[in-house]
Amino acid sequence: MIQATYILYLVFSVTVVLYVGNFCFQNGKVYIQNYFPNNLSIGNALNNSLLVAYYCLNIGLAIWSLHSIKRIHSLSEVLVELSSKFSTILLIIGILHFSNIYIVHLIHKHFKK
16 A cells, blocks of 8 residues: 555656646746846746756655655555645745745846846
8 A cells, every 4th residue: 555655646746846847937937037138048047947946856855755654554544644745745836936936036136236
C-alpha cells in the first residue's frame, strides 16, 4: 500500500507543480513585460529563471518529503497522508508565488533607478 501512496503522491504533486508553474510562467510574461518594457530580454530571462527555480524547488521538495510518509494500513490513512503532503506543497507554491511577485517588484525598482 505504501508504494501506491508514493506513486499517487509523486504523480499528483509533479502534475500540480508543472501545471501551476506553466500557468504562472505564461501569465507572468505580461506582468514582467510591463515592468521591463525597454528591455524584454531581462524580463524573459528573469521569467525563465523563476520558472526553473520554482520547478527545482517544488519537485525537489515533493521527492524529498517522501521519506516522511508514515506506514499506511488503510485507504483512509492514504487519504490523510496524501492530503497532508499536498497541502504542504500547495502552501509552499502560494508562498513562492507571492514572494516572486515581490522580488520582481524589487528588481524593477532597482533597474528603474
